[in-house]
Amino acid sequence: MSELNFGTDLFSEFDRLQRQMAGLFGGFPSSIRSGPFGAFPQINIGSTDGSIEIVAFAPGVDPQKLDVSIDKGLLSISGERAAAQLATDGEEMRTYAQERFVGSFRRVIELPEHADPDKVTAQYTNGCLTVSIGKREASKPRAITVQ
Template identity: 90%
Template structure:
């Protein structure tokens, strides 16, 4: 028998290593905008010359249950996703695995300094909440004429 397998279960060692790596990096996001693994809703953040664009992927959420607010440079998105009704209405159904998130949620995103909280629009289409935040005039790129 090889020394590699002597006295250890290889899969247990991989599991232990994965837990150690997750705990090592889980508490220290790589950037301000990084979220924890499995956070709901997942988000994309981008920028144009005119605005900061945030897309939150929230399928199955009633748009009326969403609350979007900005306070002290933080964008907060909160709401609730209810459980989908199962096809079977019998009382004999038992759930063995559930991968879809159900319940209340809240995501808070730190906005860049050039975001203008007075210029915000939000729309929900096809399970995606898009929040557009205009940039302050002083921070927009402008062409300078050389004389």
């Protein structure tokens, strides 16, 4: 019988293997609901008894350039964020590093079946786009009296 000897603890070997697999497959998300790293805008999704609440964090986006639509159970948020203009006293500025996303974007979110596309509101405040989608009446919780 052969003896396995990793030379270190087993958990660090699993960690190394996981990093190698992530690099091999391009770092796919660990969950189907996970978005790509650095996706813009970042979103939070929640629910109340009467609605589905989606908050997209999009600072620096002109609300007039945002497009929100629902088609076949998919919520689409798209728009464009312009580059920040820095004062340079008329000199040309060369960028050495840029971490802020600039350009066109689009996020698509699959909605649950109980979302009612006829009951949608959207509001942009302080860099956050809040989309509220009402739930169908049949899916709302209701109390049942026991006789």
